Amino acid sequence: MKIFIFNLLLITVLPLASFSQQEPTYWNIENQHGENILLTISINRETRTFVAHTRKDALKDIAGSIAYMAARTAGILKYPEIVHVEGGISEKSDTIYTDGTFTYLNKSLRFSAKIWQNRLKGFMEEDKNNVFYLNGEKIPSDKPLYDYRIITARAFSLADEYSCDQKRLRSAEWKNFVVDVNKLSPTIADDNELYSTIYWHGHFLSGIDFEIKKNRKNSLEQNTSKATAPVEVKKGTALIDMNNLPEDPQRMEQLFREIRAKGFTSLIIDARGKKPVPVKSVLQLTDHLTRKPSVLGAYFTRKWSGFGVQPPEPGDFEKSVTSFRKLAGGEKELLNAPGGFLKTEPSSSFFSGRVYILVGRKTSGVVEAFAIWMKNEKAGILVGQKSSGSPGITMPVYIDYQYFVPLQVAQFYDRYGKSWINEGVPPDIRVANEDALSYLLKTME
Numbered sequence: 289m290k291i292f293i294f295n296l297l298l299i300t301v302l303p304l305a306s307f308s309q310q311e312p313t314y315w316n317i318e319n320q321h322g323e324n325i326l327l328t329i330s331i332n333r334e335t336r337t338f339v340a341h342t343r344k345d346a347l348k349d350i351a352g353s354i355a356y357m358a359a360r361t362a363g364i365l366k367y368p369e370i371v372h373v374e375g376g377i378s379e380k381s382d383t384i385y386t387d388g389t390f391t392y393l394n395k396s397l398r399f400s401a402k403i404w405q406n407r408l409k410g411f412m413e414e415d416k417n418n419v420f421y422l423n424g425e426k427i428p429s430d431k432p433l434y435d436y437r438i439i440t441a442r443a444f445s446l447a448d449e450y451s452c453d454q455k456r457l458r459s460a461e462w463k464n465f466v467v468d469v470n471k472l473s474p475t476i477a478d479d480n481e482l483y484s485t486i487y488w489h490g491h492f493l494s495g496i497d498f499e500i501k502k503n504r505k506n507s508l509e510q511n512t513s514k515a516t517a518p519v520e521v522k523k524g525t526a527l528i529d530m531n532n533l534p535e536d537p538q539r540m541e542q543l544f545r546e547i548r549a550k551g552f553t554s555l556i557i558d559a560r561g562k563k564p565v566p567v568k569s570v571l572q573l574t575d576h577l578t579r580k581p582s583v584l585g586a587y588f589t590r591k592w593s594g595f596g597v598q599p600p601e602p603g604d605f606e607k608s609v610t611s612f613r614k615l616a617g618g619e620k621e622l623l624n625a626p627g628g629f630l631k632t633e634p635s636s637s638f639f640s641g642r643v644y645i646l647v648g649r650k651t652s653g654v655v656e657a658f659a660i661w662m663k664n665e666k667a668g669i670l671v672g673q674k675s676s677g678s679p680g681i682t683m684p685v686y687i688d689y690q691y692f693v694p695l696q697v698a699q700f701y702d703r704y705g706k707s708w709i710n711e712g713v714p715p716d717i718r719v720a721n722e723d724a725l726s727y728l729l730k731t732m733e
Contacts, residue, residue, distance in 0.1 A: 643668035672724035677712035
């Protein structure tokens with residue numbers, strides 16, 4: 289009988305004891321975007337508290353002891369790790385519920401999660417409109433989640449192979465940056481450390497924006513079947529947003545037929561930029577804004593310039609590279625092609641009214657190339673602020689199926705052979721302290 293009672297106690301108490309042990313456990317925590325952190329969790333059953341953290345001393349390693357201590361002294365940083373979580377616990381059956389504060393660098397959010405078996409599910413909350421969901425699984429050790437040495441080395445290799453900004457990539461600043469990151473890469477434990485390492489050492493680079501990013505789980509491929517409708521913002525005036533341009537030529541035709549059917553005499557095109565726009569969408573737009581075929585310019589990649597060859601004379605663009613319209617894969621084809629020229633193919637649904645283009649500091653990429661063409665052709669009036677001076681094509685170049693590095697893979701030259709790099713397009717009507725659209729609607733005839 290005593291043996292039976294003893295065995296019964298073992299069956300009842302051992303699971304509880306194993307779960308209540310204070311030795312740390314290790315967790316691979318993934319946020320709603322698919323980014324991962326390595327979290328060490330310690331639960332104290334006696335005080336009903338828990339403490340969790342990412343790799344200790346990560347910030348000190350990344351920033352250096354002097355910079356780290358200066359930030360601690362100034363009250364900018366509280367912990368030597370990138371993420372620190374602490375709070376209280378409660379229990380129900382075989383589940384532990386945690387509630388506390390999630391500190392990311394110098395930012396604090398509410399943290400709540402439940403832990404059961406080998407799983408964790410919870411959220412961080414900044415406010416009611418900013419909630420970030422977390423899912424985790426228990427892992428055997430605190431070894432790095434990935435081999436970040438391979439990720440960083442591949443990223444630098446891709447930059448060397450595809451980036452058009454080779455002058456800066458040959459600079460001493462860039463070489464020092466690569467050395468610093470490679471030195472730290474064996475110790476990088478998770479995605480947060482990767483991003484922090486690149487950011488901290490990259491902010492010393494002048495004129496080079498270098499990032500390593502990860503595919504977001506909830507990101508959607510661009511819907512090329514979408515169509516945008518003209519918005520009447522003033523009697524006789526239509527507004528279209530370049531961020532919503534259809535790529536399909538039939539849908540673009542439909543858009544301009546609607547503009548014509550409604551009798552609009554003025555067209556405002558918002559080119560201030562919020563996200564990348566496909567080159568083919570821009571080409572379809574230009575087809576409805578000109579009566580004659582015209583070369584906007586051309587894009588050239590490292591396949592052309594890698595051997596020190598200068599871009600051809602503007603008159604030879606069409607002889608040197610293929611039409612961008614023939615690149616079946618669009619921008620992706622530029623990784624294997626020397627470039628592509630941009631040429632209009634006028635549509636019967638030509639808009640003959642007055643055209644205004646809203647530009648600003650975020651006007652970049654092919655949208656900026658469009659603004660350059662409109663200015664060169666005197667086909668529209670640019671309103672707002674000077675554009676970014678970056679009309680090249682930047683796109684994700686993949687390291688593996690998860691990680692990628694955004695690189696400028698093609699440099700733009702207009703029909704006169706000018707690149708506009710770091711210069712930007714000045715507007716015809718400068719609007720400094722007011723929204724360009726609001727100003728235009730008040731002042732246009």
